Amino acid sequence: MTPNTPTPNTLTPNTVKPVARLRASWLGALTLLSLATTALFALLIAPADSVQGDAARLLYLHVPAAWLAYLAFFVTAVASALYLWPRTRRSAWDQLAGASAEVGVLCTGLTLFVGSVWGRPIWGTWWEWEARLTTTAILFFLYVGYGALRRIGGPGSERRNAIAALIAFVDVPVVHFSVSWWTTLHQEGSVFNDRMEVQIDDPLMSLTLWLAVASFTLFYAWCCVLRMRLFELEAGRAERDLANAIEQRIASRAVPMGTG
């Protein structure tokens, strides 16, 4: 090797531990398998609803998405609290909070979209000013704001993010309470009654629903793992760029000094 050969590239992105990578790929495989099974059950095996017909199949997407939205925001709040607690302060908690919130926003959006598509044939309207729907819509914007704050980054951003997540989480019950109070006092001809709620008494339908919830939860976990790995790589990028630049500078100075 000649002395002016460039130094080995320190930009290799494989800084994530191989064991963690292997676990993530197993999780990914399991997720894809269970999602495929869910699709099979939801679209073909489970019977259509006696009242709503095939539209009820949308619930196999709607219910897991709604459950995950709330789970994700709860995880964001817990991870943020763990970050703020001095004894458990680790960047990984901040990353988990961010990853979980991003998946949560995605699931909230999906909940609203699928609910809307389902509402059109069943209620005859795309949107109904009902407490749960309205709360979910506000929640969506609340966490879009949190995501916007996270994107800014910079020094001190981890603590700022954690506090913002906790404030947003505390706001949720107030939003829910005020919205449900508002809708119960001002509801004209409710579309929400027992007849319109899906009656899941068919064992195959409830099995499909549970399967959907389980496989979407796996999907959530997988997304979080991948997103956290991306956060880690992003955080390391600046350091690696700097190290690389220093080595290049040293190498470029070494050549004229050595020859001259």
Added chain:
Amino acid sequence: MTFAGEAALVAGKDLRIEARARVVTAQVLPFAGIVVLLFAFALDPRRNVLPTLAPGLFWVAVLLSSLLAVSRSFAIESEHGGRDGLRLAGLDGGAIFLGKAAAIGLQLLLLEVVLLVAVFALYDVEVHGLVVIVPAALVATAGIAAAGTVYGVLAAGLRVRETLVPVLVLPAVAPVLLGATRAFELALAGELGGAWRWTSLLAVFAALYTMLGVLTFGPLLEEA
């Protein structure tokens, strides 16, 4: 100096700056006024609904104006190392929060008085139930000011502050818009009991955000 004294000091400083610069009176107040006019233009074909919609339109105008007031409150700290000054002043973080929130709240109250007169006159509203309207406006304003100050310091020192504050504040203060609008509607309709219930919800919101602000303002100011 006591906690309340420190808060009064910060509020006094912000109000003194405002009294000299007159940004709220010269810019935010006219902004709220034109918003009220624009609502009337937007609803022109159904002008007869204006008295019914007046409470909601009034509070939307107040919320939009509060965004400007919050941005202004943190803009004055970004010049001449204001934030460093606040951090080094040795004041309690909670007291700084209360001072800044009180200054924003007082400015908003002034704006609301002018706006309320304009709305009552322009939208042809018959005034009833002032006995609830006044306390409801007070606690709603306290809630908006407290929440605005919390989110204002979150965005303070960031280059995108002006665009970030609205997206953080508006979803969070949605309960205030709901509560204050219903309280005003019910009070104008003479249903004082219902109006008081919404006022109590507004008070809970204001208390919650005041508590959050007192607890988190210090650490957030450090990171700003």
